[in-house]
Amino acid sequence: MSSPVTVWRHHKNIKNYLGKTGKIVVWTKIFIAPAGFEHEAPYPVAIVEFSPSAGSGLVTDRMPLQLVEYEEKHLKPGQKIVTVVRKLGKVGLDKVIEYGIKGKPV
Amino acid sequence: MKIKVAGVGLTKFGEIWDKSLLDLALEASKEAISDSRLALSQIDAVFVGNMLIGKIAGQDHLGPVIASSLGLSCASFRIEGACASGGLAVHLAIQGILAGTYKNILVVGAEKMSDAPITQITWALMGAGSSKERKAGLTFPALYALMAEAHMQKYGTTRKQLANIAVKNHYHASLNKMAQYPFEITVEQVLESSLISSPITLLDCSPITDGAAAVVLSADDSKKGVYITGSAVASDTIDLAERESLTELKATQIASKTALKQAGVEIKDIKIAEVHDCFTIAEILAMEDLGFCSPGAGGKFIASNATRLGGKCPVNTSGGLKACGHPVGATGVKQIIEITQQLRETAGQRQVKNANIGLTQNVGGTGATVVVHVLQN
Numbered sequence: 182m183s184s185p186v187t188v189w190r191h192h193k194n195i196k197n198y199l200g201k202t203g204k205i206v207v208w209t210k211i212f213i214a215p216a217g218f219e220h221e222a223p224y225p226v227a228i229v230e231f232s233p234s235a236g237s238g239l240v241t242d243r244m245p246l247q248l249v250e251y252e253e254k255h256l257k258p259g260q261k262i263v264t265v266v267r268k269l270g271k272v273g274l275d276k277v278i279e280y281g282i283k284g285k286p287v
Numbered sequence: 288m289k290i291k292v293a294g295v296g297l298t299k300f301g302e303i304w305d306k307s308l309l310d311l312a313l314e315a316s317k318e319a320i321s322d323s324r325l326a327l328s329q330i331d332a333v334f335v336g337n338m339l340i341g342k343i344a345g346q347d348h349l350g351p352v353i354a355s356s357l358g359l360s361c362a363s364f365r366i367e368g369a370c371a372s373g374g375l376a377v378h379l380a381i382q383g384i385l386a387g388t389y390k391n392i393l394v395v396g397a398e399k400m401s402d403a404p405i406t407q408i409t410w411a412l413m414g415a416g417s418s419k420e421r422k423a424g425l426t427f428p429a430l431y432a433l434m435a436e437a438h439m440q441k442y443g444t445t446r447k448q449l450a451n452i453a454v455k456n457h458y459h460a461s462l463n464k465m466a467q468y469p470f471e472i473t474v475e476q477v478l479e480s481s482l483i484s485s486p487i488t489l490l491d492c493s494p495i496t497d498g499a500a501a502v503v504l505s506a507d508d509s510k511k512g513v514y515i516t517g518s519a520v521a522s523d524t525i526d527l528a529e530r531e532s533l534t535e536l537k538a539t540q541i542a543s544k545t546a547l548k549q550a551g552v553e554i555k556d557i558k559i560a561e562v563h564d565c566f567t568i569a570e571i572l573a574m575e576d577l578g579f580c581s582p583g584a585g586g587k588f589i590a591s592n593a594t595r596l597g598g599k600c601p602v603n604t605s606g607g608l609k610a611c612g613h614p615v616g617a618t619g620v621k622q623i624i625e626i627t628q629q630l631r632e633t634a635g636q637r638q639v640k641n642a643n644i645g646l647t648q649n650v651g652g653t654g655a656t657v658v659v660h661v662l663q664n
Binding site for chain 2: 206207208209210211212213214215216217218219221224226228243244245246247258269270281282283
């Protein structure tokens, strides 16, 4: 799990990814999870494609996102997604809770 | 380029409970040095390929750990490039010989994975991925599952075609006493095994493995033997989502083109190959990116038995990562050993007739690092 200063630095960048809409390119449902995510399995993760930001120089802008508040019918290429803030993984009671970007079907 | 594979040494792959990483590395190293017929004092450098031991056992600084345990005081290095650590160690040792700095180098790849719980190994392996991938809860089976989905969408590749690869490589492993899983399986068993990350099932995945592989590389080209004639490395983005294409590994295309050119051969000249089948989809991508078949045709190509023992170009005669096992730091070195044994005609039941040119492809991460070697006798 991340140290408090790493979490603090990461949190400062969240706003740059919030409220963006994109669409699912491919998705998978994970049944065997890494440490910190075991309690959420099975959970879907998708590569989501966004329109590139002006001046970014990118042809496409894609990122991997864990999907939340989904129904099975949303798990398909082309599904519209909006980025939201959610808690990342699970930490011990004495650790800093980390938040990050996830994708919610719309 | 003409670097002699002077000696090879390999441990049994599997869950080796009674041996430590050092035990395994020393066993393979001593066998390779003995096979080379060189005196220990003639080894002038040790290159170690390893990815995980620092994370799961706290032991970094592995070069001198192994060199000093062998009784050597020469230069020693640990090379890390995720699952391509072994191939990278071979590549860098070759550069050390070509530069004239060293004459005889021991390259040993070793990994001890079964000591750690599965969630810790899964987390540790994700060190080969990106920060975004880790925060999304991705795993390596999941990343390759995304590539499999993309390949299925674009080319219509089927689950059965993926399962065929596991069946073929288990057949090859059934002929290899050093393999972790020396037994055959069926397509039905692959399709019905538990889901790890859809559409990838347990039997699409390479296992968690303990093992070590070692080679002695030498500048001596005065005698008959097996030589590495091409060695190249290429890189790509660490984050899969940032790639232009999810259905090809650009680094494989670049590295293979360079290595084949160095060797002065073409892909059609390759008689045998060991490729990085960490998941079944990876062998399809390797066939296409190396040029054995056209993009999208990998599933059908492998199903035609062209890459099965007895076919036109047998692939992964060791059993591959899938069935021989995948001790990640050792894999790239083991691939060199399998091709060397084939070119020496010492591969026993899995011997490929008239094999004279072979190729290895070792992948780190989802293709951020790819190492390709060409070997000839």
